[in-house]
Amino acid sequence: MSPRQSIEQQRHDEVLDATWQLIAEVGYGRVRIADIAKRVGTSTGTIHYHFDTKEDVLDAAFRYAVADARRRSEAALAKLDDPWERLVALLEAHMPRADLIKEWLIWLQLWNEASVRPELRSLNETHYGRWIDFVESIVLDGQERGTFRRLDAREFVMRLLAMMDGMAIQVTMGSSEFNVERVRNLLLGFAREQLLPAS
Amino acid sequence: MSPRQSIEQQRHDEVLDATWQLIAEVGYGRVRIADIAKRVGTSTGTIHYHFDTKEDVLDAAFRYAVADARRRSEAALAKLDDPWERLVALLEAHMPRADLIKEWLIWLQLWNEASVRPELRSLNETHYGRWIDFVESIVLDGQERGTFRRLDAREFVMRLLAMMDGMAIQVTMGSSEFNVERVRNLLLGFAREQLLPAS
Numbered sequence: 488m489s490p491r492q493s494i495e496q497q498r499h500d501e502v503l504d505a506t507w508q509l510i511a512e513v514g515y516g517r518v519r520i521a522d523i524a525k526r527v528g529t530s531t532g533t534i535h536y537h538f539d540t541k542e543d544v545l546d547a548a549f550r551y552a553v554a555d556a557r558r559r560s561e562a563a564l565a566k567l568d569d570p571w572e573r574l575v576a577l578l579e580a581h582m583p584r585a586d587l588i589k590e591w592l593i594w595l596q597l598w599n600e601a602s603v604r605p606e607l608r609s610l611n612e613t614h615y616g617r618w619i620d621f622v623e624s625i626v627l628d629g630q631e632r633g634t635f636r637r638l639d640a641r642e643f644v645m646r647l648l649a650m651m652d653g654m655a656i657q658v659t660m661g662s663s664e665f666n667v668e669r670v671r672n673l674l675l676g677f678a679r680e681q682l683l684p685a686s
Numbered sequence: 687m688s689p690r691q692s693i694e695q696q697r698h699d700e701v702l703d704a705t706w707q708l709i710a711e712v713g714y715g716r717v718r719i720a721d722i723a724k725r726v727g728t729s730t731g732t733i734h735y736h737f738d739t740k741e742d743v744l745d746a747a748f749r750y751a752v753a754d755a756r757r758r759s760e761a762a763l764a765k766l767d768d769p770w771e772r773l774v775a776l777l778e779a780h781m782p783r784a785d786l787i788k789e790w791l792i793w794l795q796l797w798n799e800a801s802v803r804p805e806l807r808s809l810n811e812t813h814y815g816r817w818i819d820f821v822e823s824i825v826l827d828g829q830e831r832g833t834f835r836r837l838d839a840r841e842f843v844m845r846l847l848a849m850m851d852g853m854a855i856q857v858t859m860g861s862s863e864f865n866v867e868r869v870r871n872l873l874l875g876f877a878r879e880q881l882l883p884a885s
Contacts, residue, residue, distance in 0.1 A: 514802040516715035592801050599798035602791050602858050603713040611859045619863065645863065646872055649852030650845055657848065659801050660810045664818065664844065673845055 500551075501527050502537055507548035511592035515545055515600050545600065546610065552593045553614045556581065560621070570629030571683065577622065578674055583655040584667050591655045619644055626682065635682040643681055650674065699750075700726050701736055706747035710791035714744055714799050744799065745809065751792045752813045755780065759820070769828030770882065776821065777873055782854040783866050790854045818843055825881065834881040842880055849873065 505526040509518045520541070524531045538544045563580040567573045583591050601607035623644045629635030651674055657665035704725040708717045719740070723730045737743045762779040766772045782790050800806035822843045828834030850873055856864035 512802065514715070514798065516713070517802070595794075595798055595801055598855050598859065599713065599794055602794055603711065603716070605860070608859050611856075612861060615856065615859075615861065616863065642872060642875075645853075645868075646849055646876060649856065649864075649872075650849040651852065652855060653848030653851030654844075656797050656851060657810075657814065660797060660807050660814075661804070662811060662814065664815065665848075669844075673841060673848075676841070677845060 503551040506544055507552045507593050510596050511589040515596045549597050549610055570625055573625050583658040702750040705743055706751045706792050709795050710788040714795045748796050748809055769824055772824050782857040
C-alpha cells in the first residue's frame with residue numbers, strides 16, 4: 488500500500504468509526520452526513536466521496552462494527568483451547584457492558600431500520616448467520632472432545648444467542664431487572680446447565 | 687357515558703390504532719401527524735386535540751398496543767385452568783406470526799427510540815416488568831400445584847421471554863433460520879424441558 492492509499496484507507500476507517508458511533512448515539516434516522524463530517528473534522532464532500540447514499544453509510548458502518556466485534560472475538564479466543572473457556576470468553580467479549588452498549592445499539596438500529604426497509608435484511612441474514620455458525624463451531628468442538636453433552640448444537644446456540652439479544656436490549660433500556668451481572672449469570676448458567684454433564 | 691363522550695372515545699381509539707400501526711409500518715421517526723390524520727380520515731387539528739407532542743403519540747400508541755396484547759392474553763387464557771396449557775396458550779397468543787408481527791415491531795420501535803431518548807425507558811420498565819410478573823405467576827401456580835419442577839421461576843421467565851424477544855426480532859427480519867414454526871418449537875421445547883418432570 489502506498490502512503491497515499493494508506494492515508495485514504497485511514498480516513499475511510501475514521502469515517503466509518505464516527506458513523507457507527509453516531510448511529511448508536513442518536514439513531515440512524517437522525518444522523519446527517521454533515522454530522523459525520525463534523526465529527527471526523529472534514530467536509531461533507533469527503534463523506535460523499537466515500538458513500539453515495541445514506542443507505543451505503545448504514546451498510547458500511549454496520550459492516551465495520553461487525554468486523555470490529557469479530558476482531559474482539561478473535562483476540563479473546565486466541566490463546567484458549569478448552570471449548571468451555573472459549574465459549575465463556577466469547578460471551579464475555581460481547582456482554583452488554585457499558586463499554587459495549589454501542590455495539591448492541593448498532594444491531595438494534597439495524598433491526599429497527601430493516602423492519603421497515605426489507606432491503607437491509609440481508610445484512611442481518613449474513614452476519615447473524617455467521618455469528619450462529621461461529622458459536623456452533625465451538626459447541627461442536629466441545630462435543631467432539633467429549634466435554635459437552637450431546638444436545639442439538641444448533642438449537643442450543645439459537646436459544647442462547649436469541650436470549651443474549653433479548654437481554655442485551657433490556658440492559659440498553661436500563662432495566663432494573665436485567666443488569667449486566669444478572670445477564671452474565673443467566674447466560675452462563677444456561678450454557679453450563681445445557682452443555683456440561685452434571686458432576 | 688353520553689353519546690357525545692362515546693363518539694369522542696371511539697375517535698380517540700381510532701387515532702391510537704392508526705398511530706401504532708403506522709409506527710410499525712414506517713417507523714416512529716417517519717410518522718407525521720398528517721399521516722395519522724389521513725389514515726383516520728380527519729384533520730391534523732383533531733390529532734393535536736388528542737396529543738400535544740409526538741412523544742405523547744408514541745407513548746399513547748405503545749400503551750394502546752400493550753393493552754390490546756393484554757386483552758388477547760386474557761382471552762386466550764380465559765377458559766384454561768392447567769398451568770402448562772395456560773403457558774402454552776400465552777406463548778401462542780404472542781408468537782411472531784404474520785398477523786402479530788406489528789405487535790413485535792412496536793416493541794422494536796420503542797426499544798430503538800428509547801435507546802437514544804432515555805425518557806421513554808419507563809414504558810419498557812413498566813410494561814416489560816408486568817409481562818415478566820404475569821408469566822411468572824403462571825409458573826409459580828404450576829409449581830404450587832406440583833406439576834412444574836421447582837426451578838427459579840423468575841430466572842426461567844427472564845430467559846424464556848428474552849429468548850422470545852430475540853427470536854421474534856429474527857422472524858421480523860425474515861431470517862431463513864428463525865421462522866415461526868422453528869421459534870415455536872424452540873420456545874415450547876425449552877419451557878417443556880425446564881418445567882415438566884421427565885416422564
